[in-house]
């Protein structure tokens with residue numbers, strides 16, 4: 001299964017997926033990394049892994065539709081079947097949504113529908129929740145609103161934000177690869 005990973009930041013989820021593929025835990029191929037932030041650390045990670053990167057800023061396109069149309073062309077050229085968002089800090093627009101209907105996934109560091117949007121971990125901690133977690137969901141036009149596919153709870157470690165964040169990120173890395181594996185084997189069975 002050919003996937004594209006979209007990321008705007010450090011790319012630790014990209015790295016975890018790449019490693020899972022390398023060691024045979026995830027049956028997929030990352031055909032392309034797409035970033036809207038040419039200086040993001042994920043670009044270095046992808047280069048090191050030998051995976052092509054499409055780094056384009058929407059600012060260089062007159063409209064979001066044209067930006068996404070260009071991305072679509074590149075995704076098709078790389079025969080991408082699924083778009084896997086991993087810290088991509090932009091809403092997906094109608095162009096990509098219609099080209100990749102039902103084939104776009106996101107991971108979010110909270111138990112949705114609680115704490116959508118930016119800094120979900122910070123939001124959860126300021127709210128004082130005792131249990132938070134991570135969610136994998138289909139992407140629709142909203143912000144972290146699409147149908148939920150899988151969730152994993154993570155207990156907040158009182159008074160230790162750093163350890164709590166670490167546990168959440170570890171949960172993301174495990175949940176994403178396991179969920180992708182299940183989805184891809186189902187969609188292969190359907191063919």
Ligand code: GRF
Nearest residue numbers: 009010011012013087107109
């Ligand atoms: C992750 O927590 C992801 O769920 C969120 O942004 C973060 C990206 O982290 N949407 P990384 O770039 O994969 O390290």
